[in-house]
Amino acid sequence: MLIEETLEDPTDWPQDYVHLRHLDQQLRCPICKEYFVTAMAATECGHTFCSLCVRRCLSQESKCPSCRAPLTEGELFPNRLVDSLMRTFRSGRQQLLDTLTAKPEHMNLNSDDYCKRCHTKKENNDEQRKRPRVCTRSMRKADGKVDLTMPGVENITASDIEEMLKDEDSDFEPASNGNTTQKPNSLLAAANSVTCPNCKLPVTQSQINRHLDQCLSGKSTKPTVESMKKQFATAKPNKPIFMLNSQPAKFTLPRPTKLAYSLLSESKLRRTLKELGIPAKGDKQQMQARHIEWVNMYMANADSEIPVSHKVLLKRLAAWEEALGRQADKLDSTADSQEDHATKYADSFAELVAQAQANRKSLQSQ
Amino acid sequence: MYKSGGSTALKRLMTEYRELSLNAPEGITAGPISEDNYFEWEAVIAGPSDTPFEGGVFTATLSFPKDYPLNPPVMKFTSPMFHPNVYPNGTVCISILHPPGDDPNHYESSSERWSPVQSVEKILLSVLSMIAEPNDESGANVDASKMWREDRDQYNKVVEGIVAKSLGL
Numbered sequence: 001m002l003i004e005e006t007l008e009d010p011t012d013w014p015q016d017y018v019h020l021r022h023l024d025q026q027l028r029c030p031i032c033k034e035y036f037v038t039a040m041a042a043t044e045c046g047h048t049f050c051s052l053c054v055r056r057c058l059s060q061e062s063k064c065p066s067c068r069a070p071l072t073e074g075e076l077f078p079n080r081l082v083d084s085l086m087r088t089f090r091s092g093r094q095q096l097l098d099t100l101t102a103k104p105e106h107m108n109l110n111s112d113d114y115c116k117r118c119h120t121k122k123e124n125n126d127e128q129r130k131r132p133r134v135c136t137r138s139m140r141k142a143d144g145k146v147d148l149t150m151p152g153v154e155n156i157t158a159s160d161i162e163e164m165l166k167d168e169d170s171d172f173e174p175a176s177n178g179n180t181t182q183k184p185n186s187l188l189a190a191a192n193s194v195t196c197p198n199c200k201l202p203v204t205q206s207q208i209n210r211h212l213d214q215c216l217s218g219k220s221t222k223p224t225v226e227s228m229k230k231q232f233a234t235a236k237p238n239k240p241i242f243m244l245n246s247q248p249a250k251f252t253l254p255r256p257t258k259l260a261y262s263l264l265s266e267s268k269l270r271r272t273l274k275e276l277g278i279p280a281k282g283d284k285q286q287m288q289a290r291h292i293e294w295v296n297m298y299m300a301n302a303d304s305e306i307p308v309s310h311k312v313l314l315k316r317l318a319a320w321e322e323a324l325g326r327q328a329d330k331l332d333s334t335a336d337s338q339e340d341h342a343t344k345y346a347d348s349f350a351e352l353v354a355q356a357q358a359n360r361k362s363l364q365s366q
Numbered sequence: 367m368y369k370s371g372g373s374t375a376l377k378r379l380m381t382e383y384r385e386l387s388l389n390a391p392e393g394i395t396a397g398p399i400s401e402d403n404y405f406e407w408e409a410v411i412a413g414p415s416d417t418p419f420e421g422g423v424f425t426a427t428l429s430f431p432k433d434y435p436l437n438p439p440v441m442k443f444t445s446p447m448f449h450p451n452v453y454p455n456g457t458v459c460i461s462i463l464h465p466p467g468d469d470p471n472h473y474e475s476s477s478e479r480w481s482p483v484q485s486v487e488k489i490l491l492s493v494l495s496m497i498a499e500p501n502d503e504s505g506a507n508v509d510a511s512k513m514w515r516e517d518r519d520q521y522n523k524v525v526e527g528i529v530a531k532s533l534g535l
Contacts, residue, residue: 033377255478
């Protein structure tokens, strides 16, 4: 199934990384179990849900779905930090998952093999290196963490370990990762920028020596705007999964309000729906359900940092209605729907016609 | 990024199925009967130990509404069951399966009832504890309720028969 393949959930994380599973879980709405879409927190109890999820619940019962403390829609406020945390996490999720799950080939071999491989390497490098050798691979546990409690490692300094790890990393850079090495790591670049002590301008760590030489010799006085731009272009953070819409959404439909449905007659409710610009088909119950959903969708959209146009919202309302298996159109037998019906069942009709003709022929021949 | 009513239910059911199949609580298995329809599940529950139901394996169906998780599923045992909180037709009557605001038996506090933050796993765990400790106040099966209260030996005997039946003996 297509949807299933794209399904992301906290169990994607390897079992050794429980904290990542928890983090993944905590960035999801407890109602729909998906990443928050416009996170809203309850002012009293602080529980956070997607705006639409919690509004749907509250139109059923005015209680917090998590702790059941009394809660109304007026007591919700947008929790933007949660939204941005989630976005940041999601933009790095696949990269982190790939890093954690992709094990170099030799990791699958048993421990004897590691040492054998190290041994060969040791022979090659013995003359160049005078410090005591320790098999760095056996220090690495299967999950890639360094085990410093291994015997014989006590007198190794931190810089030694750093160097060893560097060795390992350069040894086992997967060939397929050409892409990622070419791509400038934005976050790293941002973190690596340092201030030049001479001209006080931010320069990346790798460039600082060259820059200082030039800066002090007076060759390059101050970086031009162009070079600054270039530098920031490489240091720009990864594109978030949900880019902010550059085009402002169009709001064409009036803001709906909750209604006292029991006090409204069917015709009055139908008129209200028409005034709001949403479909006014079906019986009172269907119209009521549609109105409730519309109010929730409208309000959730208004909460959003990235509101969509009402045209999109209307499409979602139709999709929601379709998914619920309610077909308000059924009652409305317009020429349009008849045409739809004819095209939808064209094959069946052709088959029936063919059958009838065959029957007639066989009858005639008899 | 956006989810509509029906696909919210579908996606959530898929997520729950995946989580349940990867790490199911002891004594519980559950999943959709067919991959084509995620709204009908089958659950297999092992009778909890230290209860007369020990050793039995009970099957049940879970039917989810289209607006799940706003409303709870309906759970019905398909193997024979004799329990104070299970209707003679197999439908399970416990508070977690009752939608908010609806209290047919007027005894539950709303805190015990269904909420969208509950899950299939929580339901099945509640059913496990219900099997171990019946609530005779609700009394979905009056005969079982009465027997459990007044003639525990007889109740245990009947349950043993159910356990044997559930194993096809």
